[in-house]
Amino acid sequence: MTTLLDGYRLGGMTLPNRVVMAPMTRVRAAAGGLATPSMAAYYAQRATAGLIVTEGVQPSLIGQSNPGTPGLHTDEQVAAWRPVTAAVHANGGRAFAQIMHGGRVSHPATTGLRPIGPSAVPATGEVFTPDGPRPAPTPRALETAEVPEHARSYAEAARRAIDAGFDGVELHGANGYLISQFLSSNANLRTDRYGGSVTNRIRFAVEAAAMTAEAVGAARTGIRLSPGGPFWGIEETDIPELYTALLAELARLNLAYVHLEATTDEEVLVALRRAWPGTLIMNPVLPLGPKRTGRSEADHWLALGADLISFGRAYIANPDLVERLRTGLPLVPADEATYFQGGDTGYLTYPTYQHTA
Template identity: 65%
Template sequence: MTSLFDSFQLGGLRLPNRIVMAPMTRARGTADGLPVPSTATYYAQRATAGLIVSEGLQPSLQGQSNPLTPGLHSAATVAAWRPVTAAVHANGGRIFAQLMHGGRVGHADVVGFHPVAPSAVALTAELYTPQGPRPAPVPRALAIGEIAGEVQAFVDAARRAVDAGFDGIELHGANGYLIQQFLSSGANLRTDAYGGTIAGRIRFAVEVAEATAAAIGGDRVGIRLSPGGSTWETVEEDVPQLYAALFGALAPLELAYAHVLATVDDDAMVSLRKAWRTGFIVNPGGQIGPKAGDRAAGDHWLGLGADLVSYGRAYLANPDLVERFRLGLPLQASDKDSWYAPGDTGYIDYPTYQH
């Protein structure tokens, strides 16, 4: 039986185990989108993971969602990420950069850009800004001639990621951000080639995947998805047909992996697994919520056919998560108040297990 501690060939990388550190926003970047020096320590501490996927990095300033998130949108950001990737590699790890464009989940008070989206459909939620919570604005609908520019932003960021030393990139197509907004029948009301039919709604995701794969190689590109997920008021109709079409369109690219949140039932997840030809990562926690994954969840999903299992919250307070799972050691609980707080407390000060 496959174990979490078995090795796995992921694209051009040989992973020593099947445990993935999932992307998690930590909001500890600088005001101009650079990672801080402690970021190198944070990721290097967790380098025993088979693969680390970074926090969401904005591919452009237009795509920034939250304050103080680092990006990959300039030469300065590339230079600032190089010590991080070098530290991970020095500790024997592998790291992909998650590219996250917020789309309508953005506010001009964050970095001065009015949010863009497939359609001018606003969230009813409040968004984080440097001035505190603010009502989400009505986004500006992208003109059809502008969409290629948003695709190019992902391509440019993918190239910067490789230049910065990342082993690859993950496209954030989950949790209600721009790629999933195009997939969504609620956020995407377009009647042109990028909306309406299932073929239209998947087109942006496919074009971004095609373009980034062409730029850096398909074996360096993954995509994260949350089928039917409802974060940030996402609504998706015809979920089985939508994702069958998306997987079918992505298949020729031979991407490194699909990283799928367990937002549908087990049978639907197994169907997605069978339809995907390369690496298949399951995040057992499903949609963002109170449930944290454990080793039993990982064993469950490996038994259902997943190649790798990703853990988010468990990695916050347990940099040695692989060793704790391997030896059956208890997990530390993280301090929720420090998840997005500035500084090193609750970031790099969680100890490894002391016997």
């Protein structure tokens, strides 16, 4: 029987366990989207994970969603990431950079640019800006000829990620951001080759993944998906058909993995597991939902056929999560007030478990 602590071969890497640190926005980057020494320490503290997937990294200025997030579209950003990847590797870890284009989930106050999207349909709710939360603006709908440029931005950022020392990249195709917007049936109202039918709505995701795999190698390319996820007002009316078709096209690319979130019924997710012939990372609970992933949720999904299990919030307050899972030690709850406040408090201040006599 497969256990969470068994090793696993992923692409050209041997993972010492099947625990993945899920990508989580922490808004600790410096001005100019630069990674910092604190970010190096944060990820190095968690390097016992089988694989670290970083917070979302914007592939272009217009792709930036939140203030305080890091980028991979300038030489200075590449240089700033190198100490981070070096620190993770020095501690025996492996790290993929998550490439995240925000699309319509952005604001001119953050980037100085009007956000773009598949259609001129604003996200639901407020977006973060340097001045605090503000209503999501109406994005400019991309012209057909512009769409490949934004698909290519993932590949260009991936090249920079490898140059910065990352072991690979994960395309953020989930949670209402640009790839997810193209998959959507209400954010994407296009009538060209990128909208309407399932075949057309998956096209952007497939092109972005294919360009990235060509740029850095399929074994260094993963993608995260949230079937049916309601984030930022996204709706998908044909989840099984949509994602089965998408996985069939992605399977042709021999990607390193697909990373699924538990955003729809388990029956659908199990069917998608069967439809995907490669490595599956499963995030067993709804991101930012009431439940948090623990050992029982991980074991449940390993039994259902997942290969690796990603843990999000558990990793914020438990840098030694693998050891706690190994020995059955209690997990410390994270202080939600420090998730996005910046600084080292609630970032570098969670200790490893202290044994007492």
